[in-house]
Amino acid sequence: xxxxxxxxxxxxxxxxxxxxxxxxxxxxxxxxxxxxxxxxxxxxxxxxxxxxxxxxxxxxxxxxxxxxxxxxxxxxxxxxxxxxxxxxxxxxxxxxxxxxxxxxxxxxxxxxxxxxxxxxxxxxxxxxxxxxxxxxxxxxxxxxxxxxxxxxxxxxxxxxxxxxxxxxxxxxxxxxxxxxxxxxxxxxxxxxxxxxxxxxxxxxxxxxxxxxxxxxxxxxxxxxxxxxxxxxxxxxxxxxxxxxxxxxxxxxxxxxxxxxxxxxxxxxxxxxxxxxxxxxxxxxxxxxxxxxxxxxxxxxxxxxxxxxxxxxxxxxxxxxxxxxxxxxxxxxxxxxxxxxxxxxxxxxxxxxxxxxxxxxxxxx
Amino acid sequence: xxxxxxxxxxxxxxxxxxxxxxxxxxxxxxxxxxxxxxxxxxxxxxxxxxxxxxxxxxxxxxxxxxxxxxxxxxxxxxxxxxxxxxxxxxxxxxxxxxxxxxxxxxxxxxxxxxxxxxxxxxxxxxxxxxxxxxxxxxxxxxxxxxxxxxxxxxxxxxxxxxxxxxxxxxxxxxxxxxxxxxxxxxxxxxxxxxxxxxxxxxxxxxxxxxxxxxxxxxxxxxxxxxxxxxxxxxxxxxxxxxxxxxxxxxxxxxxxxxxxxxxxxxxxxxxxxxxxxxxxxxxxxxxxxxxxxxxxxxxxxxxxxxxxxxxxxxxxxxxxxxxxxxxxxxxxxxxxxxxxxxxxxxxxxxxxxxxxxxxxxxxxxxxxxxxxxx
Numbered sequence: 203x204x205x206x207x208x209x210x211x212x213x214x215x216x217x218x219x220x221x222x223x224x225x226x227x228x229x230x231x232x233x234x235x236x237x238x239x240x241x242x243x244x245x246x247x248x249x250x251x252x253x254x255x256x257x258x259x260x261x262x263x264x265x266x267x268x269x270x271x272x273x274x275x276x277x278x279x280x281x282x283x284x285x286x287x288x289x290x291x292x293x294x295x296x297x298x299x300x301x302x303x304x305x306x307x308x309x310x311x312x313x314x315x316x317x318x319x320x321x322x323x324x325x326x327x328x329x330x331x332x333x334x335x336x337x338x339x340x341x342x343x344x345x346x347x348x349x350x351x352x353x354x355x356x357x358x359x360x361x362x363x364x365x366x367x368x369x370x371x372x373x374x375x376x377x378x379x380x381x382x383x384x385x386x387x388x389x390x391x392x393x394x395x396x397x398x399x400x401x402x403x404x405x406x407x408x409x410x411x412x413x414x415x416x417x418x419x420x421x422x423x424x425x426x427x428x429x430x431x432x433x434x435x436x437x438x439x440x441x442x443x444x445x446x447x448x449x450x451x452x453x454x455x456x457x458x459x460x461x462x463x464x465x466x467x468x469x470x471x472x473x474x475x476x477x478x479x480x481x482x483x484x485x486x487x488x489x490x491x492x493x494x495x496x497x498x499x500x501x502x503x504x505x506x507x508x509x510x511x512x513x514x515x516x517x518x519x520x521x522x523x524x525x526x527x528x529x530x531x532x533x534x535x536x537x538x539x540x541x542x543x544x545x546x547x548x549x550x551x552x553x554x555x556x557x558x559x560x561x562x563x564x565x566x
Numbered sequence: 567x568x569x570x571x572x573x574x575x576x577x578x579x580x581x582x583x584x585x586x587x588x589x590x591x592x593x594x595x596x597x598x599x600x601x602x603x604x605x606x607x608x609x610x611x612x613x614x615x616x617x618x619x620x621x622x623x624x625x626x627x628x629x630x631x632x633x634x635x636x637x638x639x640x641x642x643x644x645x646x647x648x649x650x651x652x653x654x655x656x657x658x659x660x661x662x663x664x665x666x667x668x669x670x671x672x673x674x675x676x677x678x679x680x681x682x683x684x685x686x687x688x689x690x691x692x693x694x695x696x697x698x699x700x701x702x703x704x705x706x707x708x709x710x711x712x713x714x715x716x717x718x719x720x721x722x723x724x725x726x727x728x729x730x731x732x733x734x735x736x737x738x739x740x741x742x743x744x745x746x747x748x749x750x751x752x753x754x755x756x757x758x759x760x761x762x763x764x765x766x767x768x769x770x771x772x773x774x775x776x777x778x779x780x781x782x783x784x785x786x787x788x789x790x791x792x793x794x795x796x797x798x799x800x801x802x803x804x805x806x807x808x809x810x811x812x813x814x815x816x817x818x819x820x821x822x823x824x825x826x827x828x829x830x831x832x833x834x835x836x837x838x839x840x841x842x843x844x845x846x847x848x849x850x851x852x853x854x855x856x857x858x859x860x861x862x863x864x865x866x867x868x869x870x871x872x873x874x875x876x877x878x879x880x881x882x883x884x885x886x887x888x889x890x891x892x893x894x895x896x897x898x899x900x901x902x903x904x905x906x907x908x909x910x911x912x913x914x915x916x917x918x919x920x921x922x923x924x925x926x927x928x929x930x931x932x933x934x935x936x937x938x939x940x
Binding site: 216219220222223224228229232284288289290291292293294513515517 | 601602603604605606607614617618621662663664665666668670672675676677771774775777778782783786
């Protein structure tokens with residue numbers, strides 16, 4: 203109670219007025235970074251290796267104890283994670299929260315596969331988390347975000363589909379369903395390259411043994427397992443098109459799922475990487491502030507700007523964190539996530555998920 | 567106009583400008599590649615110190631009598647650090663590469679009445695792009711003063727020294743009002759409707775600043791409220807006077823050149839660097855002095871490389887100086903009193919109408935008269 207009173211005082215309008223313009227968190231953090239009134243930070247309390255097969259990228263589950271400002275998460279949501287990865291730079295990326303849905307102030311886990319990231323120096327955040335971070339490392343978080351979540355009342359039968367690292371939100375859903383003692387049926391299809399690269403292998407094995415209404419299919423493509431197709435789905439779940447389905451994975455898997463469910467409203471999807479599909483090349487991409495103009499090659503504006511030697515600010519590179527929001531003064535752009543185009547002048551766009559269509563000018 | 571020739575400098579040929587620009591680009595690239603831990607540690611340390619001075623300043627007001635002077639001193643230092651070495655530089659994007667939202671040019675808000683987004687437009691864009699270009703750079707005289715002979719004289723300017731003094735006292739308000747372009751409003755080039763949005767943003771910030779410094783903190787100090795009220799006012803005043811003096815030494819001392827719009831049409835990058843160099847002046851001093859001036863004591867380096875972390879300016883300065891000497895260009899620097907004296911003379915001289923010069927004569931036609939400033 204005392205803590206809560208303290209929190210209410212710190213979040214009061216009077217304190218906000220006294221700490222203006224910087225905000226009370228700018229002062230609290232000087233005392234202890236784990237003191238916060240609004241922002242969310244966390245310390246790593248555990249790093250648990252999930253996959254350390256030779257030749258395969260490491261995968262680890264990182265447990266975070268957040269500040270009391272963390273409002274909890276729903277299964278399937280993601281969080282923006284910022285870490286000072288050295289050379290005075292903070293890198294920010296988005297990760298799915300992988301543990302069971304949690305309440306305010308409760309620990310959360312993220313499960314991370316190490317991969318290189320040419321845009322993050324000196325370390326990619328995933329490599330940093332899996333190879334260099336230690337217990338006690340400070341992490342900057344957003345609140346949990348995203349609407350790829352289970353409804354409060356879960357239907358009698360659901361299908362969960364995931365590929366590769368896309369298993370993390372689905373795993374959080376599965377774990378939450380088990381804790382909620384969901385009595386219905388869950389069909390869970392997961393694609394991974396091979397058995398020894400399977401994340402959460404032990405836990406999945408246990409779930410398979412226990413049954414409890416979970417029909418688990420681990421499909422290892424390296425071992426000849428078939429890829430996602432309407433025929434496969436129909437074989438495993440007759441009448442699947444009517445069954446509420448959640449799918450998360452790389453663009454190829456999501457596109458296959460969308461094709462299989464076309465014309466229905468049963469499918470909810472989440473990319474864990476934006477589709478690499480190139481936009482339309484042609485026209486000129488102008489970076490007005492630096493006075494550079496390049497031929498539009500169809501890549502995202504962020505990629506084209508970086509290729510032109512600019513260093514625009516960016517974060518998640520997948521349209522979530524809004525760090526790269528930039529004013530587009532003219533031209534038409536396509537949002538690679540939704541396929542929507544817009545050509546309003548002086549529009550704020552996320553350049554990491556926008557490709558120009560024809561001539562385009564942004565304030566970079 | 568204080569043309570390049572009037573400052574005793576020479577014009578560079580197109581080839582020289584290109585080579586000169588390439589040398590400046592090389593400095594820039596080298597520093598950008600080297601940015602890292604030391605720069606982030608430095609700015610975090612300054613921020614920590616600024617917060618400590620601020621908290622100490624606010625707290626010392628509770629110590630009756632003996633606490634007041636130290637309280638004002640701490641709060642003044644806090645506001646100066648906040649506005650100059652932190653605010654001004656962060657809002658230039660000098661630390662955007664760190665990826666820390668607290669030190670990001672788009673998010674930072676400083677401890678004075680001018681809203682950061684308005685300042686960034688008039689300062690980062692207008693002033694830094696059109697530095698010392700007459701008719702473009704609204705920082706020449708701030709729309710109030712006559713600081714260049716090509717600003718047409720008018721009896722109004724007889725008050726030049728008084729306006730400058732008032733601007734110094736109310737500097738944060740001057741900076742805030744700057745964006746409303748009052749002079750253009752008076753001249754009918756701008757309407758009140760154009761200002762409605764800016765005015766709203768400005769009033770919001772003004773209210774917040776006033777609420778904190780002149781209502782809440784005084785109230786919190788109970789019976790000492792009047793002392794806290796006055797103390798906060800004095801701290802704002804100290805910051806105003808200091809910032810005004812440092813900033814006026816940046817572009818108005820003797821020997822700083824101004825440029826016509828014609829000179830800057832289709833400008834090359836090399837000429838842009840050249841203009842920044844000749845349009846700015848440095849102040850010599852020690853390490854603490856440089857920090858307290860937000861390293862604007864290295865105005866030349868700041869104008870050449872506005873988005874490089876200011877702590878790098880002293881190391882860059884040696885190279886810039888050496889390059890200048892090779893190209894036969896003056897590197898305008900001097901101690902504070904000398905630069906201020908130059909500014910003061912300019913303020914007084916331009917209060918008066920031009921001597922002898924026939925009004926019909928064109929731009930930059932009177933080099934001989936300019937000798938006064940040398």
